[in-house]
Amino acid sequence: MEIPEKRAGRPRAFNADTVLEAAMLLFWEHGYEATSLAMLRDAMGLTPPQIYNAFTDKETLFRKALERYHQTEVSFALAALNAEVSTREAIALLLTGAATSYTRPDKPGGCLFISGALAASPQAQQVADTLKGYRQRSETAIAARLAKGQADGDLSMQISVPTLARYIRSVMHGMSVQAREGATSLELGQLAELALLAMPENSSGG
Amino acid sequence: MEIPEKRAGRPRAFNADTVLEAAMLLFWEHGYEATSLAMLRDAMGLTPPQIYNAFTDKETLFRKALERYHQTEVSFALAALNAEVSTREAIALLLTGAATSYTRPDKPGGCLFISGALAASPQAQQVADTLKGYRQRSETAIAARLAKGQADGDLSMQISVPTLARYIRSVMHGMSVQAREGATSLELGQLAELALLAMPENSSGG
DNA sequence: CGCGTTACATATCAATCGTTATGTTATGAT
DNA sequence: ATCATAACATAACGATTGATATGTAACGCG
Numbered sequence: 001m002e003i004p005e006k007r008a009g010r011p012r013a014f015n016a017d018t019v020l021e022a023a024m025l026l027f028w029e030h031g032y033e034a035t036s037l038a039m040l041r042d043a044m045g046l047t048p049p050q051i052y053n054a055f056t057d058k059e060t061l062f063r064k065a066l067e068r069y070h071q072t073e074v075s076f077a078l079a080a081l082n083a084e085v086s087t088r089e090a091i092a093l094l095l096t097g098a099a100t101s102y103t104r105p106d107k108p109g110g111c112l113f114i115s116g117a118l119a120a121s122p123q124a125q126q127v128a129d130t131l132k133g134y135r136q137r138s139e140t141a142i143a144a145r146l147a148k149g150q151a152d153g154d155l156s157m158q159i160s161v162p163t164l165a166r167y168i169r170s171v172m173h174g175m176s177v178q179a180r181e182g183a184t185s186l187e188l189g190q191l192a193e194l195a196l197l198a199m200p201e202n203s204s205g206g
Numbered sequence: 207m208e209i210p211e212k213r214a215g216r217p218r219a220f221n222a223d224t225v226l227e228a229a230m231l232l233f234w235e236h237g238y239e240a241t242s243l244a245m246l247r248d249a250m251g252l253t254p255p256q257i258y259n260a261f262t263d264k265e266t267l268f269r270k271a272l273e274r275y276h277q278t279e280v281s282f283a284l285a286a287l288n289a290e291v292s293t294r295e296a297i298a299l300l301l302t303g304a305a306t307s308y309t310r311p312d313k314p315g316g317c318l319f320i321s322g323a324l325a326a327s328p329q330a331q332q333v334a335d336t337l338k339g340y341r342q343r344s345e346t347a348i349a350a351r352l353a354k355g356q357a358d359g360d361l362s363m364q365i366s367v368p369t370l371a372r373y374i375r376s377v378m379h380g381m382s383v384q385a386r387e388g389a390t391s392l393e394l395g396q397l398a399e400l401a402l403l404a405m406p407e408n409s410s411g412g
Numbered sequence: 413c414g415c416g417t418t419a420c421a422t423a424t425c426a427a428t429c430g431t432t433a434t435g436t437t438a439t440g441a442t
Numbered sequence: 443a444t445c446a447t448a449a450c451a452t453a454a455c456g457a458t459t460g461a462t463a464t465g466t467a468a469c470g471c472g
Binding site for chain 2: 428429430431432433437438439440441
């Protein structure tokens with residue numbers, strides 16, 4: 001996919017993936033606005049012109065970090081929703097995946113899509129809206145999986161798909177907040193198990 | 207309690223409660239760090255020296271705003287936990303209260319204790335820790351109410367109080383995130399109702 | 413080799429950040 | 443009236459913010 005096409009001119013003195021990973025971790029830890037360029041400079045091991053030449057500006061760098069996060073850190077979510085298991089098991093995979101992903105010892109706690117900018121200054125509203133989009137798309141994906149479950153006779157027709165989807169997302173967001181406070185994967189796993197009690201057992205009846 | 211003792215010197219040209227309310231609303235909307243003094247100055251209708259004379263500095267102003275928020279906006283929580291109803295009903299009151307409190311049309315969405323600083327710069331870690339303290343105390347209060355329920359034979363002894371308390375807090379935090387995205391009180395109320403399904407019905411058995 | 417291109421390092425930009433010095437004005441007490 | 447006190451308004455502080463201008467070094471290509 002990514003062909004490292006040989007270009008004229010002096011080659012980069014750094015690996016773009018490596019420094020983007022460092023930037024992502026820093027944004028994940030401190031959020032978009034609270035992460036200063038000086039912090040990024042230190043963490044990435046680059047000078048400001050290097051950062052700006054490679055990533056345009058801070059906002060673009062952040063959006064690249066979001067893409068990377070989406071691909072490398074929360075791929076478990078799509079995998080869970082696409083797994084060929086029952087609807088209930090798919091949601092269980094999703095929640096336990098979140099419990100794991102949000103509490104990796106070598107990574108910041110919680111989810112970048114929440115920590116990145118829950119509140120923001122007026123200047124950063126566009127960035128906050130982008131994060132909101134990521135979060136809402138995940139709810140849409142959950143709702144789609146639930147609807148499929150109903151179509152397959154895998155999930156009770158009595159249940160309101162939008163409400164259940166919203167609930168599941170809400171639990172994940174709550175887990176993210178707690179993960180930031182140092183909750184362990186075990187604790188979040190128990191939380192996920194409890195949250196699943198609100199979801200009815202398999203019942204093909206309508 | 208608050209005696210407006212007559213002091214010597216020129217009197218204040220503003221009402222401290224009024225301007226603190228304005229500051230609280232601004233912090234609630236944009237969070238601690240993303241709220242600049244220029245924004246506060248405009249919203250409070252004061253000059254910087256007026257703000258600093260009355261509230262010491264930005265951090266102290268924020269802490270005063272937190273106290274005010276705690277007293278005026280989330281008193282529903284303690285009221286719910288102290289209400290003379292069943293444990294299950296108390297939690298129901300708590301969650302529906304959150305649904306209402308987080309979606310007031312004339313107030314920012316969500317909870318200040320989360321929006322204030324979920325992520326923070328290294329310089330603002332103390333503030334972030336204060337918010338963490340507010341959140342964790344609310345979990346402690348929930349856990350205490352659940353333990354009382356078990357002692358009264360009102361809640362199954364099978365249940366893990368810490369886990370259930372963590373779960374309830376997690377739902378509230380998830381509701382807060384969604385409220386920031388424009389979820390209505392009706393939607394959050396449905397979410398609360400669904401979340402309660404994870405809590406066992408009244409059963410005095412152990 | 414020399415040319416075009418691109419990234420490099422050093423230094424610095426204007427704007428905004430939270431905060432404060434300075435002098436004036438309005439009060440209560442003597 | 444005068445004095446101590448405290449808040450007022452104007453102006454500006456040093457530090458940090460995100461972002462660049464400038465000149466140099468390293469590559470592919472002819």
